[in-house]
Amino acid sequence: MATETEFVTAPSTPEPADPMAPVVAEPPPPALHDTFEIVVEQRLRQHARDGGSSSPMTIFRVPAHVRDASKELYEPRLVSVGPYYRGRAALRAMEQHKWRYLHELLAEFPEASLADCVRAVRGVEHQARRCYSERTDIFAAGAGAAAEGENWQPRQQGDTGPGDGFAEMLLLDGGFVLQFFIKWYRREPDKLCDVGWGLPLLLSDLLLLENQIPFFVLEALFDAVNPEASRLGLLKLIVPHFKLDDSTFCKEVLAGVVPTEAGEIHHLLHLLYEAFVPRAEELASSPPPPPRYDARLARMGLRFKTAVSKRFVFVRDMPRVPGWRRLSASMTLLRKVSAWFGKALIGVKTKTEAEPPEPDDRSTAQPAAASDDRSTAPPPPMVVPSVTQLREAGVRFEMAPSPRHMFDVTFDAARGVLRMPRMEVDYANKAQLVNLVAFEQTMGGLRGGGGGGARLLSSYAALVGALARTDRDVEHLQERGVAENLLSGDGDAATRFFQQLGGCSSLDYGDHHFAAMFRDLSGYYHSSWRRHKAKFLRDHCSSPWAVLALVVAGCAFCFALIKFGTTMYGLAHPYCHC
Structure with a gap:
């Protein structure tokens, strides 16, 4: 029997090339694709399929160094919503309650079916993937199904869909959020929320920046289970539980009039921001400024007091004379004082006459004066004096009698009175305010209003963080009724509360809502006459x-x-x- 080696043909010996034959160029070998090039091309295709540079990212992550410094403010403690904290061991027990809430939601609306909810989730799955700024492991699963987007068709029987983790997350989390607010709205008892810590922790976790799902997912599920309800019904279901009855947005929602500017709600924290932070139109309806002649008198008095503090130094330089020579020294002092008063009055009169005359129409005079002040005024300081330092200069702190909102902070430079609305210093308010400030940093051009309405919360955080720096500052604010310290009277904790509000914010100190107040407070404090006057009143x-x-x-x-x-x-x- 022949073996395999017997059928192997020996290589033939090449014949010698004919020197007279023409040389034929051989075709180049086919180009080989580099493995790195193939990987990069696949990544580019995936990036283009996910939306590319036009991807509307609306759910961001807090910078790692800020989150690691205070995890209790940015990370959920009871329930995870969205992909960032899904699967964490400390939050895994709530997954069973999510299935229970989804079952109760489907039982609450018998006309809705699970297929309707799944179809609604499939319709927005691709759009929801593009809303997150950071990809986790759950995004890699089911990418092909998500790419189908609106053209999704029901799967064939027997297809288990192993890559549907993202869609399952949207269905469970969206159903949980909807059923949570429905049960709260109807005041139905629940074993989870009836626990003492259940309801506060759940509401706090649902309003964290990194713990969100897109709001259009909630709208799609709400429309699937209750097709007859409108979007206004969903807003009325959620907004009243933010406990913002004095908010203009809340009143308009309850009255059935939804502002057109709130048409694009990204998630629950964005909805809270729209209900909590006033818009530029509401900020513009502030009380009118004092008449112009009051400002002129105040400026004249300020110049006079500044001149007194600068020119009255000659009293300290006069020599002490003994005996009867004091009479001549006293007469010299009187002559110098009279000469100084004459120069001071001449200087004040000259500066007053150099000012432009006030026009009759006050509506046209105020914009001109404002533009003139902006062109000549120095840039506002980045930090204002603390409460203790301002008290040394004679500033009095009072609680605003009837504030329109939390940002209704006014400073009367003529009387030296700073009025602020009452603020509760609590752990729940701290996490809520910190996440609202972090969300405000991600808004970009979503809100207009320039420095007045663009980053109002960041401006407020910079103001209160500069005012309350020590325990004495917080104690004085508490004595004046401005701050209500609910942290067991711990002054250090209350101070950290004010200092951490702006931990995730960046602010343009040349153009923000309280820039003018920064300038007025700094100028009031650096007036030596006011400090000496306040010291005299304190001592005597x-x-x-x-x-x-x-x-x-x-x-x-x-x-x-x-x-x-x-x-x-x-x-x-x-x-x-x-």
């Missing part, structure tokens, strides 16, 4: 006995002055016996 008018001692000392000074005058008159007229 802090109690009734101090006031009485001051009055007695004043009377004694007057009597001594009268006696000195009569003595000088007797020395000047020794022969006068009148």
Whole structure:
């Protein structure tokens, strides 16, 4: 039997090439694709399929260094919503409750079926994938099904769909959020929410920046289970539980009038932001500024006091003379004081006459004055003095009697009064405000209004963070009714509360909502006359006995002055016996 080696043909010996034959060029070998090129091309195709640069990312992650510094403010503690924290061991127990809530939601609306909900989720799955700024493992599964988007068709029987983790997440999380607010709206008992910590932790986790699903997923599921309801019904279901009854947005939702600007709601935290933060139109309806002549008088008084503090130094430089030479020194002092008063009055009169005359029409005068102030005023400072420092300059802190919103902070420079709405210092408010500030940083051009309405929360965080720096600052705000410290009276915790509000914010200090207030507070504090005046009032008018001692000392000074005058008159007229 022949073996395999017997059929192997020996290679033939090549014949020698004919030197007279023409040379024929061989075709080049086919180009070989590099493995790296193939991988990059696949990534580019995936990026183009996911939306490319036009991808409408609306759900972002907080920078890692900010999140690691205070995880309790940015990470969920009870339930995960969305892909960022899905599968975490500490939150895995809530997955069973999500299935229970989905079952109760389908039982609540018998006319809806599971197929309708799945079809609704499939219709928005591809759009939902494009809303997240960071990809996790759940995005890799089911990418082909998500790419089909609106053209999705029901799968054949027997197809288990192993790559549907993202769609399952949208269905479970969306059904859980809807059933949670439905049960809360109807005041139905629930074993999970009736626990003391259940409801606060659930609501706090649902309003975290990194713990969100797109709002259009909730709308699609709500329309699937209740086709007769409108989008206004979903807003009325959710907004009242934010406990913002004084919000204009909340009143309009309850009245059935939804503002057109709130047409694109990205997620629950965005809905809270729209209901909590006033718009530029509401901020523009502030009380009118004081009349112009009051401002002129205030400026004249400020110039006069500044001139006094600068030019009254010659009293300290005068030599001390003994005996009868004090009479000539006193006369020299009186002449210098009279000459100084004459120069000061001439300077004030010259500066007043140099100012442009005030027009009759106040509506046309105010914009011109504002533009003139903007062109000549120095840039606002980045940090304002603290509460303790402002108190040394005579600033008084008062609670605003009837504020329109939390940002209704006013400073009366003529009286030195800073009015602020009451603010509760609590852990729940801290997480909510911090995440609202972080979301505001992701908005970009979603809201107009320039420096007044673009980043209002960041401006407020910069203001209160600069005011409350120490325990004494927080204690004084608490004494004046501006801050309500619910952190067991811990001054350090309350101070950290104010300092961490702007931990994830960046602000243009040259153009923000409280830039003018920063400039006024800094100018008020750096006025030496106001600091000396406040010190005098603290030292000599802090109690009734101090006031009485001051009055007695004043009377004694007057009597001594009268006696000195009569003595000088007797020395000047020794022969006068009148």
